[in-house]
Amino acid sequence: MSASNPASTPASTPAPTTPSVLQSLSDDLAAAVAKASHSLVAIHARRRIPSTGVIWRPGIVVTAHHTIQREERITVTLADGTSVGATLAGRDPTTDIAVLRLNSEVGVPIERAATGAARVGQLVLALGMPGPAVTAALGVVSATGGEWRTWHGGRIDQFIRLDLAIYDGFSGGAAIDASGRMVGLNSSGLARASAMTIPLATVERVAEQLLTSGRVRRGYIGLGVQPVRLPAGVVAAHALPREVGLMVVSIEEGAPAHAAGISLGDVVVACAGEAVADPSELLAALTGDRVGTSVTLRVLRGGAPQDIAVTVGERQTRSDR
Amino acid sequence: MDSTSFLSPALAAGLELDGLAALVRGYTVQIASRNGTALGSGVVWHPDGLVVTNAHVVRDPRPVLSVGGAGEFEGRVVAHDARRDLALISIDAAGLVAAPVGDAESLRAGSLVLALGHPLGVALTLGVVHAVTTTRGMPRYIAADVRLAPGNSGGPLVDTSGRVVGINAMIVGGLGVAIASTVVRAFLRDAARSGAVSYTTPLAA
Numbered sequence: 253m254s255a256s257n258p259a260s261t262p263a264s265t266p267a268p269t270t271p272s273v274l275q276s277l278s279d280d281l282a283a284a285v286a287k288a289s290h291s292l293v294a295i296h297a298r299r300r301i302p303s304t305g306v307i308w309r310p311g312i313v314v315t316a317h318h319t320i321q322r323e324e325r326i327t328v329t330l331a332d333g334t335s336v337g338a339t340l341a342g343r344d345p346t347t348d349i350a351v352l353r354l355n356s357e358v359g360v361p362i363e364r365a366a367t368g369a370a371r372v373g374q375l376v377l378a379l380g381m382p383g384p385a386v387t388a389a390l391g392v393v394s395a396t397g398g399e400w401r402t403w404h405g406g407r408i409d410q411f412i413r414l415d416l417a418i419y420d421g422f423s424g425g426a427a428i429d430a431s432g433r434m435v436g437l438n439s440s441g442l443a444r445a446s447a448m449t450i451p452l453a454t455v456e457r458v459a460e461q462l463l464t465s466g467r468v469r470r471g472y473i474g475l476g477v478q479p480v481r482l483p484a485g486v487v488a489a490h491a492l493p494r495e496v497g498l499m500v501v502s503i504e505e506g507a508p509a510h511a512a513g514i515s516l517g518d519v520v521v522a523c524a525g526e527a528v529a530d531p532s533e534l535l536a537a538l539t540g541d542r543v544g545t546s547v548t549l550r551v552l553r554g555g556a557p558q559d560i561a562v563t564v565g566e567r568q569t570r571s572d573r
Numbered sequence: 574m575d576s577t578s579f580l581s582p583a584l585a586a587g588l589e590l591d592g593l594a595a596l597v598r599g600y601t602v603q604i605a606s607r608n609g610t611a612l613g614s615g616v617v618w619h620p621d622g623l624v625v626t627n628a629h630v631v632r633d634p635r636p637v638l639s640v641g642g643a644g645e646f647e648g649r650v651v652a653h654d655a656r657r658d659l660a661l662i663s664i665d666a667a668g669l670v671a672a673p674v675g676d677a678e679s680l681r682a683g684s685l686v687l688a689l690g691h692p693l694g695v696a697l698t699l700g701v702v703h704a705v706t707t708t709r710g711m712p713r714y715i716a717a718d719v720r721l722a723p724g725n726s727g728g729p730l731v732d733t734s735g736r737v738v739g740i741n742a743m744i745v746g747g748l749g750v751a752i753a754s755t756v757v758r759a760f761l762r763d764a765a766r767s768g769a770v771s772y773t774t775p776l777a778a
Contacts, residue, residue: 272589273585273586274590274685274733277582277586277685277733278732278733281701282681282682282684283683285681286682286683289682377701385682385704386682386704387703387704387716388682388718389701389718390683390701390718417720419703419718419746
């Protein structure tokens with residue numbers, strides 16, 4: 253065929269008639285993405301590119317708190333291209349979850365996998381919508397574990413780490429299984445350079461609190477503490493359950509601990525009857541439902557234990573973080 | 574697949590990947606300069622010695638191409654399109670294994686794709702389509718969740734049947750970005766129209 257005939261360009265080679273395992277896997281993955289993408293939205297609440305959110309219930313979107321950089325003039329683009337105004341129902345920096353209320357009860361809620369079903373090695377896709385179209389990355393669940401606390405003290409019901417690359421739009425997007433069901437809400441803000449997904453149980457719990465009260469209440473006593481090893485003699489003499497306590501290294505002026513008479517150098521060994529040997533354990537004991545109530549701190553002062561009652565205050569969260 | 578139906582899907586998928594890699598390796602070439610510096614990769618587009626690569630790969634107008642199983646050839650750049658970042662190299666060979674060409678339009682976010690190239694030896698990477706960029710409804714770029722290295726430039730992005738759906742061209746924000754096969758077709762059509770290339774057998778081999 254001569255060069256003057258432009259019809260000599262190659263035609264597509266037809267696909268093999270027997271579908272291969274890889275081909276059907278590929279089709280399944282693309283179908284899973286297509287199915288879940290009806291429940292993804294692009295959120296316009298920051299400068300550069302939009303972030304991703306997931307329709308949790310009609311009119312309710314869950315996303316990653318750290319991607320919401322302004323609280324006014326938020327708009328959301330649905331999968332069908334329509335644009336809807338939204339207001340911030342609340343945000344919880346400790347779990348990196350934010351909830352938006354759309355101005356109309358629209359959207360297809362995402363189908364969810366069974367809670368606690370994530371298994372190491374399971375195929376997952378991370379979906380984002382940092383623009384008009386959904387984007388995907390493939391990987392596996394690389395690690396699972398029990399309940400853990402974020403570095404801001406938020407309680408995450410299950411540890412689920414994903415082995416996949418983090419691209420624009422990852423945070424606030426959904427991790428889905430090969431059948432298109434959500435296994436978690438993705439966040440790159442909870443662990444350095446590691447793709448974490450927030451389990452559905454945590455999303456449900458935090459979203460519920462945010463929708464009801466606009467915030468997740470957390471207790472506050474105003475102490476800065478540092479773990480210290482306790483002298484063996486002191487541990488034995490007072491039958492202490494742990495060999496480490498928390499030495500008070502700072503006290504906020506006027507805070508509940510200050511008012512209760514806690515001193516610098518006191519070593520906290522228990523809070524509300526629970527032994528504490530790590531700052532996160534103390535944080536964990538100061539749950540939202542204890543706000544306004546009195547808890548007993550057991551401290552070592554001059555080597556002798558003392559019980560001090562502290563009225564728990566509410567932690568103020570900077571909403572612009 | 575009948576011959577593998579007694580295997581677990583994961584094992585069968587692994588075997589298929591092996592076969593796919595062998596197929597793709599057959600039409601992926603390494604491109605070097607005359608002094609031996611590796612420049613990138615290319616795809617045998619026609620059995621009579623036509624190889625498609627990126628324009629930015631052919632910094633040497635007479636590159637040396639290593640074609641798996643067929644040896645080394647001195648190439649001649651016969652068409653060069655810096656805007657599309659595509660180039661066509663002719664080598665004096667016949668009966669090469671040409672790449673089956675796939676349909677970039679059939680790709681969707683989540684479709685499995687492979688990339689093969691010559692960063693340091695032959696490297697294969699597997700991932701999914703992240704997004705397809707279109708202009709006037711035609712696929713232009715395919716962003717894929719595959720780990721590319723500079724030597725992948727000019728090499729194939731392949732669907733699960735081993736068909737070329739794009740020419741890997743760049744890495745943007747960690748994503749591999751390939752020039753869609755639709756664009757390669759337009760480039761070849763223009764090259765043919767301009768008389769830069771003439772074919773003894775149809776390109777649709």
